[in-house]
Amino acid sequence: MAYDVQQIRAQFPILNQEIHGRPLVYLDNAATAQKPLRVIEAISDYYLRYNANVHRGVHTLSQRATDAMEGVRESVRAHINAREVAEVIFTRGITDSINIVASGMTTLVEKGQNIVITALEHHSNIVPWQMLCQRTGAELRYFPMNENGELVLNQIDTLIDENTALVAFNHISNALGTINPVEQLLRKAQQVGAWTLVDGAQSGPHAKVDVQEWGVDFFTLSSHKMYGPTGLGVLYGRRERLEELPPHQGGGEMIATVSMEESTYADIPHKFEAGTPHIEGVIGFGAALDFINEVGVEAIAEHEHMLLEYALERTRVIDGFKVIGDTKHKASVLSFLVEGTHPYDLGVLLDQQGVAVRTGQHCTQPIMDAFCIAGTARASFACYNTKEDVDHFVAALEKSVSMLR
């Protein structure tokens, strides 16, 4: 079946508006994706018809809300092919997901051990590990990258050793779009018995992931980057790991028994879900997953790749245009600079022409430092973008550059 981008666009009411008198061209999808109508409707339907607290009510509304929420847990399980539904934990977002693992590992890691990350990480996959190392005395190591923004793995056998407690890295770089060699890194980590965490912030909306095939211990997803609501993330964890990991927060929902002296904890996933969960978020995310599955992740990825190729071809002719992170294996992220212009200025003038891009460091200061730049402008594509969007973007960019030079 041919990819009908107009039919997809029609499901996103927000796209149909003007910004500063020009049609909106939304190219900040790596920061957050827009929401299809069915996600918005699923949330209002929940509040209009079955809002209730989950998991503990005997009444009908509570049962309906619980069923809806647990149904989404199953959708997530199926989406990433986890072995069992209890391995899917709902969190506040990927930052929260990673912090759950990092703070839980405090009592499991000791001085003399090391944590290995990469030079391509988002701050949320750097800082929690720095904090873990400060608490435990463990050493933080990282894989460097080359001038194309690709990881350099020739030190893999010395960086990952028998003292490595955990190896954590992203599947796809948010700042550059680089697709990392997940399997090679996982294989090495598994050889030495290290725990593994793959950050799927950018893979969720663009790539099919099978956590069992990877054999990864932890994997993260972000609802709002996958056409779902904000404030919700997923932490997938293999049962053995989640059982070993102490809970990071105490409270309701996460306990089995409580006395004034001590408490016993609930089984996974509830052990890691203290407090009333983000019920509306989970329900909205369920609708977003349905949307993604209906269109097909592979079809979306193919469409976005076509847009990236087209954008690369169109921007190549702009004098002084430079792609940052010019790698062969790349998701639909175009991070760039134009000689003689500052990315902030480009961002402001593009916005004046209705084009939304991200400017700055993209929460990846170490990457920008490695390239010796203050930041980039970044256009990132999603399922609803069109070749006309790229044309508008290129025309607006040319106009901006001519004003700035």
Next chain:
Amino acid sequence: MTVNTISERQRALVEEFDFFDNWMDKYNYIIELARALPLLPEEEKSEDQLVQGCQSKVWLKAEKKGDHVLFKADADAIIAKGIVALLVEVFNDQPAAEVAKADLEFLKEIGLQDHLSPTRANGLMSMVKQMKYYALAYAG
């Protein structure tokens, strides 16, 4: 040599901006102001001259001349430089005491304050604050 008062200079800028009916043209004008602002030599762009709270790098230097204050500024992004140039245009070589207590009504009148995103508006306010600190120190 000061020919105009702070409020006269503000008035002149408001009149300039009145010519433009869209922000692309206003930005064009802001960019022209940036180009007209003398460059700050590299050695004067030190860390301690950086205005805190701006998204891009903005350097601001002040100098006392009698009871007046002279301002020089630069920025790595040209729109930020144009914005600081607006402030220099209004405050440069004015009595320090006047700068310290001046009301910058023109920022509202030309619509800049409302137009900028909250983070950028904060950056603008940081520039103003920094200039007033210098003025206050010199006026004292």
